[in-house]
Amino acid sequence: MKNTVLKVEDLHVSFKTQTGNVTAVRGVNFELKKGETLAIVGESGSGKSVTAKSIMQLLPKSTTEISKGDIVYDGKSLLGLSSKQITDIRGSEISMVFQDPMTSLNPTMKVGKQIMEGLQRHQKMTKQQARERALEMLKLVGIPKAEMRLDNYPHQFSGGMRQRVVIALALACNPKVLIADEPTTALDVTIQAQILDLMKDLQQKTETAIILITHDLGVVANMADRVAVMYGGKIVEQGTLDEIFYNPQHPYTLGLMQSMPKMNEDRSKPLMPIGGSPPNLATLGEGCAFAARCPHTMKVCHSFTPRDTVVGEDNHTAACWLQDPRVQKPKAEPQETAEVVGVT
Amino acid sequence: MKGYLLKRIGYMLITLFIIVTATFFLMQLLPGTPFTNPEKLSAQQLAVLNAKYGLDQPVAMQYLHYLGNLVQGDLGYSFQHEGRTVTSMISTRIGPSAFIGLQALVIGAILGLVLGIISALKHNSIFDYGSVALAVIGMSIPSFVFAALLQYYIGVKLEWLPVALWEGYSSTLLPSIALSVTVTATVARFIRSEMLEVLGQDYVITARAKGMRENQVIVKHVIRNALIPVVTMLGPLAVSIMTGTLVIEKIFSVPGLGEQFTLSILVLDYSVIMGITIFYSALFIFVVFVVDIIYGFLDPRINFKGEAA
Ligand SMILES: Nc1ncnc2c1ncn2[C@@H]1O[C@H](COP(=O)(O)OP(=O)(O)O)[C@@H](O)[C@H]1O
Numbered sequence: 001m002k003n004t005v006l007k008v009e010d011l012h013v014s015f016k017t018q019t020g021n022v023t024a025v026r027g028v029n030f031e032l033k034k035g036e037t038l039a040i041v042g043e044s045g046s047g048k049s050v051t052a053k054s055i056m057q058l059l060p061k062s063t064t065e066i067s068k069g070d071i072v073y074d075g076k077s078l079l080g081l082s083s084k085q086i087t088d089i090r091g092s093e094i095s096m097v098f099q100d101p102m103t104s105l106n107p108t109m110k111v112g113k114q115i116m117e118g119l120q121r122h123q124k125m126t127k128q129q130a131r132e133r134a135l136e137m138l139k140l141v142g143i144p145k146a147e148m149r150l151d152n153y154p155h156q157f158s159g160g161m162r163q164r165v166v167i168a169l170a171l172a173c174n175p176k177v178l179i180a181d182e183p184t185t186a187l188d189v190t191i192q193a194q195i196l197d198l199m200k201d202l203q204q205k206t207e208t209a210i211i212l213i214t215h216d217l218g219v220v221a222n223m224a225d226r227v228a229v230m231y232g233g234k235i236v237e238q239g240t241l242d243e244i245f246y247n248p249q250h251p252y253t254l255g256l257m258q259s260m261p262k263m264n265e266d267r268s269k270p271l272m273p274i275g276g277s278p279p280n281l282a283t284l285g286e287g288c289a290f291a292a293r294c295p296h297t298m299k300v301c302h303s304f305t306p307r308d309t310v311v312g313e314d315n316h317t318a319a320c321w322l323q324d325p326r327v328q329k330p331k332a333e334p335q336e337t338a339e340v341v342g343v344t
Numbered sequence: 345m346k347g348y349l350l351k352r353i354g355y356m357l358i359t360l361f362i363i364v365t366a367t368f369f370l371m372q373l374l375p376g377t378p379f380t381n382p383e384k385l386s387a388q389q390l391a392v393l394n395a396k397y398g399l400d401q402p403v404a405m406q407y408l409h410y411l412g413n414l415v416q417g418d419l420g421y422s423f424q425h426e427g428r429t430v431t432s433m434i435s436t437r438i439g440p441s442a443f444i445g446l447q448a449l450v451i452g453a454i455l456g457l458v459l460g461i462i463s464a465l466k467h468n469s470i471f472d473y474g475s476v477a478l479a480v481i482g483m484s485i486p487s488f489v490f491a492a493l494l495q496y497y498i499g500v501k502l503e504w505l506p507v508a509l510w511e512g513y514s515s516t517l518l519p520s521i522a523l524s525v526t527v528t529a530t531v532a533r534f535i536r537s538e539m540l541e542v543l544g545q546d547y548v549i550t551a552r553a554k555g556m557r558e559n560q561v562i563v564k565h566v567i568r569n570a571l572i573p574v575v576t577m578l579g580p581l582a583v584s585i586m587t588g589t590l591v592i593e594k595i596f597s598v599p600g601l602g603e604q605f606t607l608s609i610l611v612l613d614y615s616v617i618m619g620i621t622i623f624y625s626a627l628f629i630f631v632v633f634v635v636d637i638i639y640g641f642l643d644p645r646i647n648f649k650g651e652a653a
């Protein structure tokens with residue numbers, strides 16, 4: 001059994017806003033094992049980035065509250081750390097790659113220096129050593145004429161090359177966990193594939209565990225070992241890639257799968273996305289967040305929150321009332337009146 | 345780079361030419377004559393004077409003559425001060441003006457930067473609200489009001505600093521402080537909004553995600569990027585100081601260019617008014633030029649073809 005590097009337990013994150021509190025993450029659980037890739041998928045606004053940023057504690061301190069839950073890295077809770085201790089971990093143990101390479105590098109600092117900064121900070125390298133390591137990293141991520149490129153500014157690189165620089169920067173200190181938040185969304189399709197290949201290749205060399213956030217199931221199929229499907233601030237289903245793709249159990253996951261164009265399908269046919277819109281997090285209360293859009297909604301779904309249930313092999317879980325043994329599975333005519341009492 | 349510089353210098357000369365021309369013809373529209381009590385002069389005396397200053401010639405000739413002299417750095421003679429050239433009047437007067445102006449710029453820039461940066465870092469705090477309010481006040485109240493207040497409280501009541509006149513370094517302080525209020529307010533407001541904008545940029549999160557300590561993030565990534573555009577404010581600030589000095593010098597009896605300018609307007613000393621106007625314009629155009637060059641060096645995204653890459 002591979003060892004766990006990162007564990008997120010019942011994470012709840014809320015924000016103070018002018019119109020009141022918004023709980024963007026409401027009970028997220030997952031484990032990340034050494035060298036594996038966990039894909040987190042879900043529509044925009046489902047809380048993927050908030051989950052990622054709360055691991056790194058990059059959310060604005062004054063308005064963010066982690067009201068419940070824990071984040072455990074390498075056996076230690078990150079939430080109890082002082083701000084100095086967390087900066088020691090950022091970039092050296094856990095690193096992050098962001099969505100838009102056009103804005104995630106400092107426009108007025110040479111890229112070499114931006115990579116060196118982290119090395120000098122974490123590995124107590126001299127300038128010369130850091131420069132050599134930065135050069136090595138640029139070569140590793142496949143930047144041509146790396147020696148010369150060290151002294152270039154970000155605007156002198158194309159989008160794809162910049163994302164390579166960002167990856168070099170993130171991996172320079174050999175982190176154990178890399179969080180990539182939609183790392184290819186802003187790139188052209190051909191460049192996307194190159195960046196994903198690069199990440200896969202580097203992962204094999206370095207044994208870094210990756211949390212890959214995306215809303216592209218094609219990317220998931222290509223990269224992930226495990227998949228977590230997020231909806232309304234929760235993981236509604238998670239399991240191995242095969243389980244999620246070939247044995248999806250949650251109605252939302254099923255909807256996502258159906259909306260994905262198949263290889264042999266006529267791509268000019270419009271996608272069949274899930275009808276309705278994502279829930280308003282500010283007003284979301286008890287019950288299943290997907291109830292308003294789910295084709296199988298029952299009474300119980302509106303009043304009680306479904307719990308994670310094992311639905312398949314390798315710890316495949318889903319949070320849906322349909323999995324409750326007391327509920328009659330909808331066959332021809334869904335039993336819309338199934339009642340479950342005494343569940344909280 | 346060389347081509348860019350030549351082009352910019354060309355544009356500067358054209359701008360200056362337009363300003364000189366406009367000033368020259370506007371002066372023609374001014375009522376009155378430059379000679380005191382012209383009614384006491386005989387027709388013959390007037391004719392002699394007009395001939396001496398070239399006023400008997402057609403306007404077009406006067407204009408060409410003026411341009412020709414200007415190219416040689418000659419701004420003509422004062423109408424009021426027998427035998428004094430405008431150039432010499434400017435050069436004897438520029439020292440005090442430049443001194444209080446630059447001193448105001450330094451005081452204002454330092455105070456403004458400190459105030460604006462702290463404001464942005466303590467966004468939405470009492471300090472922030474307070475300094476924003478102060479900045480609005482500082483920008484909307486003209487500097488002569490501050491001058492009067494300073495004169496009264498610091499000069500007359502407390503007697504800490506001289507009320508007026510030009511007697512040693514201490515005399516420069518009140519005029520500079522009065523002038524610096526607008527500068528402080530403008531700089532504070534500007535750097536505050538630049539800082540807030542930079543603080544929201546993705547690359548600041550990248551810097552934090554790298555594990556940089558917060559003060560390193562602020563100094564190396566936020567302040568550095570927020571400071572670059574501040575250079576572009578030097579132009580407008582120079583203008584505000586130049587116009588500020590016109591009144592401030594009068595109030596504090598500073599023997600500077602501004603005081604000379606107001607005096608000359610009162611007595612319709614045409615050549616001096618024109619000379620100083622042209623001098624101020626040239627100075628301003630030059631400041632803008634220098635600012636652009638400095639900006640190009642500070643921001644690597646600018647190349648000297650004059651456009652962002
Ligand atoms: N700093 C913040 N303050 C208030 N609300 C926020 C903040 N960051 C994110 N949110 C809200 O949290 C929700 C989830 O956002 P996010 O995690 O970015 O979604 P995504 O799954 O698309 O990455 C959104 O509704 C967003 O508006």
Ligand code: SF4
Nearest residue numbers: 288291294301320321
């Ligand atoms: S709990 Fe109910 S509403 Fe939610 S997904 Fe399952 S069936 Fe649909």
Ligand SMILES: [Mg+2]
Nearest residue numbers: 048049050181
């Ligand atoms: Mg996101």
